[in-house]
Amino acid sequence: MREKLIQDMQKAVGEVAQWPQKKVQIFHHNDSDGLSSGAILTRAFERAGFEIRRFSLEKPYPARLQKVYEQQGGLIVFADFAGRIAPLLSDLNKGRNLTLILDHHVAEPATDPMVHNLDPTLYGMKGDRDISGSTTCYLFAHTLDPINKDLAYLAAIGAVGDEFFVDGCLVSDNRDVTLEAVKQGKMEIKKQDFGERYYLNTPNGQTPCDEFGAYLDTLGAAGFYQNGPDMGVNVCLEWTSSESDQMVAELRSVQSRAFEEEIARIQGGALTKTPNIQWFHVENRFSPMGVKMIGVFCDTIKNADYIDPNRYVAGFQIIPDEIPGFGPVGMKDVKISMRVSDPMIEEIRAGRKLGLDILLPEATGKLGGFSDACHTLTAATTVAIGKEDQLIEEMEKILEAAS
Ligand SMILES: [Mn+2]
Numbered sequence: 001m002r003e004k005l006i007q008d009m010q011k012a013v014g015e016v017a018q019w020p021q022k023k024v025q026i027f028h029h030n031d032s033d034g035l036s037s038g039a040i041l042t043r044a045f046e047r048a049g050f051e052i053r054r055f056s057l058e059k060p061y062p063a064r065l066q067k068v069y070e071q072q073g074g075l076i077v078f079a080d081f082a083g084r085i086a087p088l089l090s091d092l093n094k095g096r097n098l099t100l101i102l103d104h105h106v107a108e109p110a111t112d113p114m115v116h117n118l119d120p121t122l123y124g125m126k127g128d129r130d131i132s133g134s135t136t137c138y139l140f141a142h143t144l145d146p147i148n149k150d151l152a153y154l155a156a157i158g159a160v161g162d163e164f165f166v167d168g169c170l171v172s173d174n175r176d177v178t179l180e181a182v183k184q185g186k187m188e189i190k191k192q193d194f195g196e197r198y199y200l201n202t203p204n205g206q207t208p209c210d211e212f213g214a215y216l217d218t219l220g221a222a223g224f225y226q227n228g229p230d231m232g233v234n235v236c237l238e239w240t241s242s243e244s245d246q247m248v249a250e251l252r253s254v255q256s257r258a259f260e261e262e263i264a265r266i267q268g269g270a271l272t273k274t275p276n277i278q279w280f281h282v283e284n285r286f287s288p289m290g291v292k293m294i295g296v297f298c299d300t301i302k303n304a305d306y307i308d309p310n311r312y313v314a315g316f317q318i319i320p321d322e323i324p325g326f327g328p329v330g331m332k333d334v335k336i337s338m339r340v341s342d343p344m345i346e347e348i349r350a351g352r353k354l355g356l357d358i359l360l361p362e363a364t365g366k367l368g369g370f371s372d373a374c375h376t377l378t379a380a381t382t383v384a385i386g387k388e389d390q391l392i393e394e395m396e397k398i399l400e401a402a403s
Contacts, residue, residue: 001124002173008123009143012100012116016048016144019075019098023051027068029080029133030056030220030229030290032161032213036134036154037079037102038229039236044141044148050075055325056220056229058290059372060085061382065092067329072096080133080158083107083119084372090115102136103127120173130172134158138177153181153200154236160198161213168195202239215240215248222251224290225324251289258286259297267306276399277392278307279314281334291317295337295380302339309341312356312395316388333370333382336360336391345377354402363394 024045028038038054045052057064060082068076069092076099082089083103090112093099099115101107104127107119120136121127138155141148159174170178178198181187188199188206198209219232228251235244262282271280286293294317302313314336321331338356340348347353355376364371367390369383383391 002120005118005120005123005125006139006143008116009118009140012118012140013144015098015116016075016100021073021075022049023053024075024077025068026052026054026077026079027057027060027082028054028078028229030058030224030232030292031080032216032220032232033133033158034080035216035220035229035232036158036161036236037137039233040134040137040141040148040151040154041077041079041102042233043151043237044137044144047147048144053325054230054233055323056224057081057323058221058224058292059382061319061331061333061370062088063331063333064323064326064329065089067323067326069093069097074098076100077102079103079137081105083117083121083127086110086115086117086119100140102133102140104131104133104136125173129164129166130174132159132162132164132174134161135173135177139173149180150184152177152184153186156181156187156198157200157209157213157216157236160209161216165195168192170196170198204239218248218251218255219244220290221292221296222255222289223247224292225288225320225322226251227324229324255289255293255296258289258293259300261285262297263301263304263306266301271306272392273308273311274392274396276311277314277395278311279316279388279392281316281388284318284320286317287320291319291335293317294335295339295378298337298339299378303341307341309343312344312359313339313341314392318385319382332385334385334388335380335382336364336388337378337380339378348376354399359395359398362398363391366394367391 026041028034074097079102082101083105086108090110093112095114101117103119107121110117120131135155155177190197200207216232219228294315298315316334316336319333321328348355356379357374357376360379361371361374364381367383367387371381
């Protein structure tokens with residue numbers, strides 16, 4: 001099935017080559033996989049003579065996509081997200097723009113011939129094991145021009161960042177790109193007691209790939225509204241500098257200060273408890289950090305002693321009405337992130353409690369919200385501002401019916 005993916009990439013490359021506009025808009029995710037994907041596409045399209053506009057998104061929210069698709073005659077590429085919403089993009093596109101999707105999450109086929117969904121999961125590959133968004137972008141870049149082979153190390157950065165290891169090792173396509181980077185002298189693989197650790201050979205010395213990924217994650221998530229993703233893509237292509245080091249240090253201190261303040265509020269009683277859920281709202285207090293922070297924060301506190309280990313943890317954060325570099329999009333939504341304590345993880349795994357992948361999307365759907373990326377133990381969706389209480393109530397109803 002991999003051959004068919006490459007064939008379809010060749011077909012898409014053919015259409016790109018004939019596209020009248022030598023301009024491309026690249027929309028990519030803001031984690032280390034998404035940033036390395038953005039870096040691969042930037043370099044590859046630059047080399048092909050395209051003028052590039054690049055936008056990082058935390059999620060491809062429908063309100064944002066509607067704004068993107070107000071244009072026509074554009075070449076639009078989505079990286080490390082949007083595989084699942086290819087039908088929605090097809091409806092928005094209506095044959096007006098050439099759209100490429102280079103994702104590796106669970107996907108649906110496109111319904112518009114001008115939308116190419118090149119998500120490997122549609123070709124029988126395992127997007128949560130064999131191939132990252134960055135490796136998908138690398139395959140595309142290599143199909144566009146074999147000269148882009150030198151970008152293999154970027155694919156490896158994304159693969160390590162997404163943590164798709166089997167017995168501690170990268171496998172399949174993710175492994176192939178890493179071995180290619182090793183062959184080029186840009187990486188080294190070191191055996192460990194369990195599995196392997198991956199290292200980048202940079203002009204600043206050798207760096208563990210996972211630490212480099214965490215550095216990118218800070219730029220992309222905490223720095224989301226302060227050009228952090230741009231810096232992240234630059235760091236991928238040009239390595240770190242004193243400027244990027246300083247930015248990361250500042251972002252890390254902003255994050256820990258904001259988290260400490262919020263913990264103090266929660267300890268002071270800013271936590272609402274319903275029969276099965278405990279929840280809080282950070283409003284705009286994590287600004288200017290991105291909304292990924294609410295999930296990171298829930299992760300930080302889920303096992304703390306001021307958190308009831310037997311209730312689901314839910315946090316709300318207002319989504320700023322802005323795509324950096326793209327302007328306001330008319331969004332009035334709030335993000336909810338949910339996590340559970342270690343004892344509850346056991347309950348969910350044993351099937352004695354409802355997983356978040358069912359609980360949250362079901363309740364969100366009742367309120368006309370947007371669900372994306374919900375897993376059993378971690379989940380996030382969005383609903384309109386003002387519907388927070390209702391969302392909690394809907395979840396309580398679902399839990400009561402299930403008990
Ligand atoms: Mn990814």
